[in-house]
Amino acid sequence: MWSSVGTSCVDVLRRVGCEVEFDDRQTCCGQPAFNTGYRDEARQVAKRFIEVFEESTADAIVSPSGSCTAMVHHFPELFSTEPQWLERARAIKARTHEFSSFLIRVLKVEDVGASWQGKLTWHDACHGLRDLNIKSEPRTLIRHVRGAEFVELENAESCCGFGGTFSVKYPEISVAILDQKIEAIERAGVQAVVSGDASCLMQIGGRLSRKKSSVRVMHLAELLNHR
Amino acid sequence: MNTETFAENAKAALNDAQLRGALRNVTTLFGKRRRAAAASLSNWEDLRSEARAIKDEVLLHLDQYLAGFVEKAESRGAKVHWARDAAEANAIICELTVERSARNVVKSKSMTTEEIHLNTALERAGMQVVETDLGEYIIQLAGETPSHIIAPAIHKTKRQIAELFTTELGMPPTDDVGELTRTARSTLRERFATADVGISGVNFGIVETGTIVIIENEGNIRLTTSLPRTHIAVMGIEKLLPRFADLDVFLKLLPRSGTGQALSTYQSFITGTKRNASDEGPDELHIIVLDNGRSRMLAHPVTRQSLACIRCGACLNACPVYQQIGGHAYGSVYPGPIGAVITPQLIGIEKTAQLPYASSLCGACREVCPVKIDIPRLLLHLRGEITAQGQGKGGAKERLAFKFWAAVMTRPWLYQRAASAGRLFQRWVPLQAWTNWRDLRPIEARSFREQWRRENGN
Numbered sequence: 001m002w003s004s005v006g007t008s009c010v011d012v013l014r015r016v017g018c019e020v021e022f023d024d025r026q027t028c029c030g031q032p033a034f035n036t037g038y039r040d041e042a043r044q045v046a047k048r049f050i051e052v053f054e055e056s057t058a059d060a061i062v063s064p065s066g067s068c069t070a071m072v073h074h075f076p077e078l079f080s081t082e083p084q085w086l087e088r089a090r091a092i093k094a095r096t097h098e099f100s101s102f103l104i105r106v107l108k109v110e111d112v113g114a115s116w117q118g119k120l121t122w123h124d125a126c127h128g129l130r131d132l133n134i135k136s137e138p139r140t141l142i143r144h145v146r147g148a149e150f151v152e153l154e155n156a157e158s159c160c161g162f163g164g165t166f167s168v169k170y171p172e173i174s175v176a177i178l179d180q181k182i183e184a185i186e187r188a189g190v191q192a193v194v195s196g197d198a199s200c201l202m203q204i205g206g207r208l209s210r211k212k213s214s215v216r217v218m219h220l221a222e223l224l225n226h227r
Numbered sequence: 228m229n230t231e232t233f234a235e236n237a238k239a240a241l242n243d244a245q246l247r248g249a250l251r252n253v254t255t256l257f258g259k260r261r262r263a264a265a266a267s268l269s270n271w272e273d274l275r276s277e278a279r280a281i282k283d284e285v286l287l288h289l290d291q292y293l294a295g296f297v298e299k300a301e302s303r304g305a306k307v308h309w310a311r312d313a314a315e316a317n318a319i320i321c322e323l324t325v326e327r328s329a330r331n332v333v334k335s336k337s338m339t340t341e342e343i344h345l346n347t348a349l350e351r352a353g354m355q356v357v358e359t360d361l362g363e364y365i366i367q368l369a370g371e372t373p374s375h376i377i378a379p380a381i382h383k384t385k386r387q388i389a390e391l392f393t394t395e396l397g398m399p400p401t402d403d404v405g406e407l408t409r410t411a412r413s414t415l416r417e418r419f420a421t422a423d424v425g426i427s428g429v430n431f432g433i434v435e436t437g438t439i440v441i442i443e444n445e446g447n448i449r450l451t452t453s454l455p456r457t458h459i460a461v462m463g464i465e466k467l468l469p470r471f472a473d474l475d476v477f478l479k480l481l482p483r484s485g486t487g488q489a490l491s492t493y494q495s496f497i498t499g500t501k502r503n504a505s506d507e508g509p510d511e512l513h514i515i516v517l518d519n520g521r522s523r524m525l526a527h528p529v530t531r532q533s534l535a536c537i538r539c540g541a542c543l544n545a546c547p548v549y550q551q552i553g554g555h556a557y558g559s560v561y562p563g564p565i566g567a568v569i570t571p572q573l574i575g576i577e578k579t580a581q582l583p584y585a586s587s588l589c590g591a592c593r594e595v596c597p598v599k600i601d602i603p604r605l606l607l608h609l610r611g612e613i614t615a616q617g618q619g620k621g622g623a624k625e626r627l628a629f630k631f632w633a634a635v636m637t638r639p640w641l642y643q644r645a646a647s648a649g650r651l652f653q654r655w656v657p658l659q660a661w662t663n664w665r666d667l668r669p670i671e672a673r674s675f676r677e678q679w680r681r682e683n684g685n
Contacts, residue, residue, distance in 0.1 A: 002668070006675035022679050025639040033629050035588060037610030037619070041633035048637045077604075130590035159547045163587025168660035169620060170234065170585065172241050175664040176551040177587070206665030 002198055008225035009064040009099055016109045026052050031071040034078070035164045043078050047085065050075070050092050060106065061096040064221045065197050066128020069098040073131065098128055100196055100220055104137040115146035116226045118191040120218075121153045123181070123204065125197035129157060138196055138220055145223060153193075155184045162203035178207050185215055194218050229558040230570060233581040234620070236556035246382050250553050253381045257544040260487020261595065267489065268479065278476045279599045282535035285467050286525060292434050292467045293516065299437025303499025305512040312519045313343035320345060320426070320459055321352040323513055327457055329354060329423035335441070335448040336360035337428025338376055338538055339461045339517060341560040342573070345426070357418045359447035361411055368395045374554035374562070376540040377485045382553055415447065425451040425509070429462035430537070431477060432514075435470045438498040439514065442481060442491045449493050458497075458509040464521050465534035477537065480597035484539035520573040529608050533568050535598040542592035542602060548585055557582060564592035568605045576609065580618040583609040643676065 010020050030045035049072070053061055063069045073096065075089035103109045122142060128134040142150050161167065161177030168174075181204060185193055191214070195201050198219060205217035228236045240246055265271045285292050297307045310316035324332060332354045334340065346367075349356045358367040362380035366373060368391050373379030380388070385402055392398045398410045427448055431440040439460050441448050452458050468474065482488040501508040524530045543549045543563030554562035559570040559579070567586060571579040583606045592602040613619045614626065621628075635641050661667060 003671045003673060003675035003678055007678055010679075022683070024643065024676050024679065027636040027639060027642045030636070033633060035607065035610070036621070036625070036629065037583075037607070037612075037614035038626070038629040038633075039611045039615075041629045044633045045636045126587070126589035126591075130594055157591075159587050159589035159591065161547060161587055163589065165621075166584065166587045170237065170548075171660045171664060172238055173548055173551055173585070174587070176241050177547040178665075180547075180550075202668060203665065205668055206661070209666040209668075210664065 002219070005064050005198055005219045005221055008219065008221040009062070012103075012112050012114075012221055012224045013062065016103065016107060016112055018107075021056065021058060023052055023056060029068045029071040030078075031068060032164055034071065034074070039078065046075050046078055046089070050085070050088050053092055053095075054088065059095070060102060061092070062099055062102045063096065064099040064219060065199075066098045066125045066132055066134060067197050067199060069096055070127035070131035072096040098132055098134060098196065100128075100137040100141055101132060101134050104140060110140050111144040112141065112224050114144075114224045114226050115148075116192075116223055117147040119149040119151060119189065120192040120194055120223070121151050121185065121188050121190045122156060123153060123160060123193055123195040123200055124157045125195050125200045126159050128196050134196070138194070141220065141224060142194065145226075148223075151188050151190060153184050153188055155180060160200045160203050162199050164199070167203060174203075175207070178203055182207050182211065182213075186213070190215060192216050192218050192223075194220055194223050196220050228555055230574075230579045230582060231558070233556060233558060233585060236558055237552045237585070240552040240556045245384060246553055247551065249382055249384065250550055253375075253378060254544040254550045257378075257487065257540075261484055261541055261544065264483035264487040264489060268483075274476055274480055275597055275599050278480055278537075278597060279535060281468060281473050281476065282598055283532075285469060286465065286531055286534055289464065289467070289525060292469060293464060296432050296434045296437060296467055297516070299434065300432075300439075300499060300514060301437070303437050304501075305437065305499045305514050307514045307516060310515050310517045310519070313517075316343050316461065316515050316517050316519070317345055317348035319515055320461070321348055321354075323457070323459060324349065324354055324424050325352055327423060329457070331418065331422045332356045332424045332426060333359050333418055333422040333451050333455065334363075335425070335427045335443065335451040336363045336379065337426070337461060338373075338560060339428050339463050340426065341373060343461070343517070343519065345461070354424075357415070357422075359415050359418070359445075359451055360443075361408065361445060361447075364411055364415065365391065368392075372555065372560060375543060376538050376554075376561070376563075378540070382555065419447075419450045419454050422451075422455040424457045424459060425453075425455040426459045426461065427452050429460050429466050429514075430481070431474065432462055432467045433469075433471050433474070434467055436498055438471070438496050440474065441495045441497070442478075442493070443495075444486070444488075444492040446493055449495055452495060452497060453508050456509055457511045457513070459513045459515065460497075461515045461517060463517050463519075465525075465536075481537055481539055484537075484541040484595065484597040524569075524572050530572060530605065532600050533565075533572060533605060535600055536565055536569070537598060539597055541595040541597065545591040545595045547587060547589060547591065557585070564602045564606070565600070568600075568602055568609065571609055571613075576613050576616065576618055580613045581620055583613060584620065 013020050030042040034042035073093050079085040079089050160181050161174040201217040208215050308319045346356050358364045365380040374382040389402050393400050429439045430442045482491045500512050524533045542565050546564045549563040557566050561569045567582040588603045590603050
């Protein structure tokens with residue numbers, strides 16, 4: 001939906017020496033259906049995902065989203081009763097990496113040569129943090145951005161309240177949770193909030209904008225692509 | 228308030244500024260204490276794994292462990308009663324009290340007795356029932372239900388409690404906490420002294436020795452289980468630990484996870500009845516072993532882990548949803564993430580279909596659970612059951628939307644023909660539910676796909 005997240009991700013990966021391909025037959029990982037309880041629909045979409053990416057000979061599948069990556073890591077659960085698909089799901093899972101963890105853990109790159117002037121903070125997206133154990137990776141990358149002053153958010157690890165369909169099924173609760181995050185961001189006195197998931201940024205950014213806040217939201221890939 | 232009106236309950240809670248202030252204070256405080264207490268042990272993660280392994284072993288061979296426990300307990304003088312459901316448990320307990328011509332019953336805090344609504348049954352049988360845990364006593368006086376597993380009255384302020392004590396106990400108005408506690412204490416002491424039957428829950432049942440273990444801070448459980456002539460303990464079938472030595476792990480985890488204490492003030496170990504007639508303590512010990520839907524959870528390999536729960540309440544404090552709405556909104560005695568997992572399994576998903584959706588799936592509950600219950604996974608499992616049975620808030624429209632969505636997502640030509648997935652999906656999503664509170668960032672004019680094609684020619 002936000003094309004600059006995708007283009008930034010591609011640009012950064014190329015800058016650090018990766019050859020990037022994009023198969024435009026790809027659609028979605030299936031998470032919205034999986035998380036709402038529609039397993040059959042999630043399975044259909046997951047199978048499609050597996051088929052498309054199996055055709056690629058790339059060493060790694062990189063996604064600028066902890067949430068989508070975590071979903072792909074859940075694929076084996078979806079196919080516990082289909083041994084053939086289970087095998088294929090496992091193989092895809094092994095190749096799929098979240099953007100920041102790919103840079104740090106696989107490529108061992110900490111400095112991508114980015115620069116950005118101002119004070120910023122980081123929001124830990126839940127699935128990246130708790131399903132994929134991504135905590136230090138984005139912080140390391142941010143600390144290497146020239147000109148950027150990083151401050152830790154007091155509730156960096158707290159959920160922003162998005163939660164997929166939760167955000168529209170129970171909007172009042174979702175926004176009550178969100179407002180705790182917004183208050184902490186306002187107290188932090190930053191110009192930007194950075195995160196690894198566009199969905200959290202849509203939630204946080206949507207509220208900041210509604211409150212006429214000057215704080216902007218930015219995906220990590222966008223920050224790392226800033227020079 | 229009930230489970231079916233969750234959405235309305237939650238909205239009401241969100242509008243209660245006093246409740247939200249109290250929730251913020253207590254969940255922050257408990258969370259902070261829990262983290263410090265866990266950090267005080269270098270092997271916290273190992274303890275969690277060990278505890279879970281013990282629970283898994285018990286649950287895998289629960290039939291054998293139950294038989295072993297019953298044999299040991301009865302050999303030490305306890306009498307064990309099996310209760311298939313709440314009605315059976317209540318009937319047994321009421322019969323025991325009536326048979327003993329009891330009038331006054333004291334109770335110590337027990338979620339299991341809340342689960343079966345024992346107080347109502349006892350009162351119907353003509354008993355005077357008094358809750359002796361301070362928090363439980365307060366909500367009993369107020370005619371309410373617990374809003375937290377371990378801190379039942381956290382939703383009440385000092386002032387509300389003072390007003391309650393003035394009306395119910397005739398005490399002069401005061402906002403001095405010490406004074407309030409002293410009044411409750413002296414009233415309760417009298418109740419203990421005159422009680423015919425004491426009813427408690429059970430934290431752990433030790434198979435090896437037939438011992439029941441109960442953990443507390445106020446000393447009221449010690450009194451409930453030692454002063455009256457008859458002690459009745461209500462225990463869910465899942466509460467067993469094979470060996471006495473297993474307590475080492477659980478007594479480290481439970482108080483630290485619940486209140487952040489290294490050790491609770493009182494740990495009572497009760498093995499059967501007294502040995503000699505001249506000894507102190509009750510003459511009789513009755514242990515009610517309760518199923519009430521638990522064997523259903525046990526039967527399924529995915530849901531089985533729900534029974535590993537030791538009722539510490541850590542997941543409530545960590546849950547962003549609970550932090551905002553508190554316990555009552557869930558409409559069930561078990562609130563929060565674990566409540567959203569247990570309640571539908573205890574009373575069926577028809578009336579509880581909203582609860583598993585009352586979560587952003589952030590995983591904070593799983594992170595703090597001392598027995599590593601994968602609550603998000605259980606919530607997802609239940610959501611799957613709910614949609615499979617056509618229950619749930621979304622209804623037929625949501626089902627159709629996801630069918631359509633899957634059709635588009637598996638057909639790239641269709642997906643690409645649509646201007647963008649977002650624009651397409653927006654027609655199906657209740658947009659107002661978003662835009663009433665949040666702006667929607669406009670979808671960029673040129674999609675990533677289009678840019679890629681232009682620059683890389685695909």
